[in-house]
Amino acid sequence: MALRQIVLYDNEILRKKSKEVQIVDEKIRQILDDMAETMYNAGNGAGLAAPQVGLLKRLVVIDMGQGLIKLVNPRIIEQEGEQKVIEGCLSIPNIYGKLIRPAKVTVQALNENGEEISLTGTGDLAKCFCHEIDHLEGVLFTDLVTEYVKR
Structure with a gap:
């Protein structure tokens, strides 16, 4: 595994749409491991x-405290309700904002x-x-913020 550099908000790559992964191979698994680290x-x-x-690439890693989730080509196939949330982002350090997200979503993807x-996830x-x-669509949380907050 290797640490990778997190790109910041002013990098144009964050505004581009990611491409689907065609084959989940050892290279993709290595990228997912590097991303988790x-x-x-x-x-x-x-x-x-x-x-x-x-x-x-359409790759995501998530760990909300219940263990690592690795997703290849994830897409939301169902969503319900709404919740008011506060978000931040590793690519936009020290900035937080309020926005509306679905209360429940179902994601379809490939695993590693x-x-x-x-x-299916609810809440956080x-x-x-x-x-x-x-992020895979080039959208940042700041595009959706209704109010910035201090943390």
Whole structure:
């Protein structure tokens, strides 16, 4: 595993749409492992998307305290309700804002072995799924903020 550099908000790669991963192989698994190590090393992140480490691939890692989730080509297939949340981002340090996210989302993706999976998250996990998948579309949480807050 290797630590990767987290790109910051002024890097244009964060505004580009990521490409689908065609084959889940050892190289993709290595990238996912590197992303997880980078996220944990950052100390305060719950998720990381590949564009945040300079790669335009549809890869996401998330750990909300219940264990590491690795997603390849994730997409939201269902969402319900809404919740008011406060978000931050490893690529936009020390900036936090209030926004509206779905209260419940179901994500379809491939796991690190290339197997199709479906995961449903509520609350903070739903928020995190949305935040990280937005990164794959070139969308930052600051695009959706209704009010900035101090933390």
